[in-house]
Amino acid sequence: MAAPSVTIERGKGPEEIALITGSEAIAVACKLADVDVITGYPIRPYDTVMQYIAKLIADGDFDCEYIIAESEHSQFEIVKHASVVGARVFCGSSGVGWMYAFEALTVTPALRVPMIAMVGNRALDDPGAFGVEHNDALAVRDLGWQLVWVDSAQEALDTALIAYRVAEDRRIFLPCAISCDGAFLTHSQGLVKIPSQEKVNEFLPRYDRGDLLLHPDNPITIAPQANEDWLMEIRRQTAAAMERSAGVIREAYKDFERIFGRSYGNPFFEEYETEDADVVLLGMGTLSTPVKVAIRKMRQEGKKVGFVRMRWFRPFAAEELAKCLERFKAVGVVDRDFSLGSPFHSGVLATEVRAAMNSSAKHPPVIGFICGLGGREVLLQDVEKMTGIVYEAAAGKTQAPTQWIGVRE
Amino acid sequence: MATIDVTLPKLDPIKGQKSIPLEEFFTSGHRTCQGCESALVMKMMAKAAGPRTIVLGSTGCMYVANTTYYSTSWVIPWMHTQLGSSGSAALGTAAALKSLMRKGKMKRSRLTSSRSAATAAAPTWASQLSRRP
Secondary structure, X not given: OOOOOEEEEEOOOOOEEEEEEHHHHHHHHHHHOOOOEEEEOOOOOOOHHHHHHHHHHHOOOOOOEEEEOOOHHHHHHHHHHHHHOOOOEEEEEOHHHHHHOHHHHHHHHHOOOOOEEEEEEOOOXXXXXXXOOOHHHHOOOOXXXXXXXXXXXXXXXXXXXXXXXXXXXXOOOOOEEEEEEOOOOOOOEEEEEEOOHHHHHHHOOOOOOHHHOOEOOEOOEEOOEXXXXXXXXXXXXXXXXXXXXXXXXXXXXXXXXXXXXXXXXXXXXXXXXXXXXXXXXXXXXXXXXXXXXXXXXXXXXOOOEEEEEEOEEEOOOHHHHHHHHOOOOEEEEEEOOOOOOOHHHOOHXXXXXXXXXXXXXXXXXXXEEEOOXXXXXXXXXXXXXXXXXXXXXXXXXXXXXXXXXXXOO | OOXXXXXXXXXXXXXXXXXXXXXXXXXXXXXXXXOOHHHHHHHHHHHHHOOOOOEEEEOOHHHHOOOEOOOOOEOOOEEEEXXXXXXXXXXXXXXXXXXXXXXXXXXXXXXXXXXXXXXXOOOEEOOOOOOOO
């Protein structure tokens, strides 16, 4: 297989181990999934996946129609229609590129198109930055996209395969956007076990639209215009699909573990050092690395702090998360995004966590932190500072509900 | 030369009112105004393109009036696309058919296009990228 940039070990088992970036891992997943149509439009930092896909196709390792569109809007429209005719598709973008496709992004879930997209999270213009900020992917959170954040190249590959399995399940037929932090995951390499094609074939069935296939042998009309007399019923159907998706996600992870021998535990969020924790931090994506390093340091100093890393943002596992978080004395949510004018001027994740906690009988204080925007690093001292504030809140000292960390004042 | 599994019907060009075939591929079920010339054009184009056609219709009268849920006037497969996306829609449809046929995931037939001379609001007919077998 020509895909990995550096193969460092040929395992005895059927899995090859390679040192590849998050983007390359996604490209490898597309090849293993035998994707049929891919469109690209260059924008950093997602576009490294375009290069890896192009190389796989050029080397003859991957048979796929690969089209460079003239804009992100066309890019997402092209694969939307390719999917409806029966092709397994892949797409992606970053930052304002993703925003340029917004009209297409809006209709894709409503059309029940199981597109898989990679978002290389990038700060929005203006003022813009090349580095990570989660607002691009989060912008579609109400529309029916499944949203998941990964923090390693291995998780990127595995989650891409799981995403195809879940999105293309006839009970769901909703698109899924896999978020890889710009630069910190798209461009940094990690060791990845690449599964065999046989195992992938066992895990991932053929994409079958059944009676929803657009083809002369099945002359249906897709997406007629509705009015006030039918719109709500159609929306309700799409909502029902999203409501079913948590169950399908659980099934897919169980089957993944059975076939590939890799378990992610709870699919929706990862718990790190939470068993005996007094307080926890919560966040998404690659900030998990500095957070975990800082937690190990703080644990040695006797602080009982843990970390909850959300994977699936949509569907949001509210009840499960509330049950998890109500055990702690206080929670600090680290938002690598902003939500101007939202309740308490918090970030998106903090607002959603507070909403989830509303169903719990216990109400530990939830402090929202805005940190790491535009690729600014989340430093170990930032994590320690946030933990300190959360401890203060746990001790009953009122804290500002939202605090910006690592900002010049 | 790749094998062809499904042969397209031979369609003669329609020249003159008296030679218009009777079979409708765009029929009743739309809500256009009486005498709407756009609907008349759709009716004629559908006959010229024939039954092995996929239609992509961008937003306009020919979307809203022709396909108001839960009726449709299209006898052949039709899908809505965005206002500026008819080109992308046709391209995506063609690319998918080409890829699926080449990879043996769909029965092969020839892909051709018949482009209408109508307005920008007209649908785009899928699809062609001619390809060496």
